[in-house]
Amino acid sequence: MGDSKKSLTVFFEDYMKKESIFVNKKVLQESYTPETIPHREEHIEELANILAPMLRMEKPSNVFMYGKTGSGKTLVANYVTQNLLKIAEKNKLPVKMIYLNCKMKQTADTEYRLIAELTNQLGMKVPFTGLPTNEVYNTFLKALDKEKILLLIILDEIDQLVEKTGDELLYNLTRINSNLKNSEVSFIGISNNTLFTENLDLRIKSSLAQEEILFPPYNAMQLLKILESRSKLAFKGNMIDEGVLPKCAAYAARESGDARKALDLLRVAGEITERKNQVKITIENLDYAEEKIERDKVQEIVEKLPKQSQVSLLAVFNLEFDKNMDNIYTGSVYEEYKKLCMNLKMRPLTQRRISDIIADLDMQGIIKTTVISQGRYGRTRKMNVAIPPSDIENINNVLKGVLNVS
DNA sequence: CGAGATTCATGTGAAGTATACCTTTAGGCTTAA
């Protein structure tokens, strides 16, 4: 007892003495906005040009930005708007920005919650349920129209929201301005899905996507440059083995040029190095980081899933891996799900709902489903777990852990 | 043999219900004058 306590003290003291290999870890985190954004100069300029009229208190055009994850959309949006906001504040202009990520559960994943969140951001308290959506709209408009404000709303991952709730929401948003006397609102929509506006109602498209900016993925060279400039800020001196950064860039380039992934990799590789008490980030640690990131990402999603979805997912897992079934259909999943519910002493939901939950898991990319018709043998969804093989065991354990099954 | 009917298992839409929460309102109690 005493020994372990003592050694723990020693451990913490050593830890204090030990120098971190990071000078500034924040530089590698997603929330960090660097001074300059390499390879996105034109995009910044374009967006700046579109938004600049705000400084003359003119309503700028609505903008739509597309591009794969980690192609700098959010970053550019934040960079430009923050700079604009600074100048606006300096000149005491009544300009406001609200950034919302529509993927955030409980914050902005339905029309009601989106408007409620916007209203809250304007400093008006709105309950999270109980009010008619219309009423919340009115509160929002009132809060906004109290005095003359030029508001810019940035809706990140807006495709997710529309996919879930339909495009009526967008239509309502476009009409906000006609209900305002004093203030004006513009939107920046950010979407990972390049084809997003193709499927939109034309009216919505023409009013919401007056300007469009396309973000191409970074190539390996560009990623390398980004990594070099950030790693200079993040680490002390010469901590990175030769070849680590290029490999890091290559990894991320393979993943559709995802700069966020590249930076994550480097950061996690750094953390691993530090934990191992090593002084240099090696390629080995980078490879390890690659694995860890993938694992953590899926794990987080699975852990945050609603309980019923977790049980349904476990049902699919059981069929695919314990029972080694090749063809997994809704019916058998539902049977397995009911068994699990028995074990867990939960009242099972109906098959109708499970069908929706399965479709939901598909949307989240955790499983892959196809609706197939087997002629005489009916029509159903065929599905598979869509998690990288190396993570399956871990995720399976995580699932069983959170659900407390053996 | 082949066109059309049948069939199966579940997809999918619409409408209804339970739950948790909100605002409004009317009644009852307290308090200060």
Added chain:
DNA sequence: AAGCCTAAAGGTATACTTCACATGAATCTCGTA
């Protein structure tokens, strides 16, 4: 009498259920070559 609190009434969003119809190709049926 004015002010404040409380509980009931009346309303909503969301997650889920219930009901009922839609789907679509393998299989069956039956008329015809």
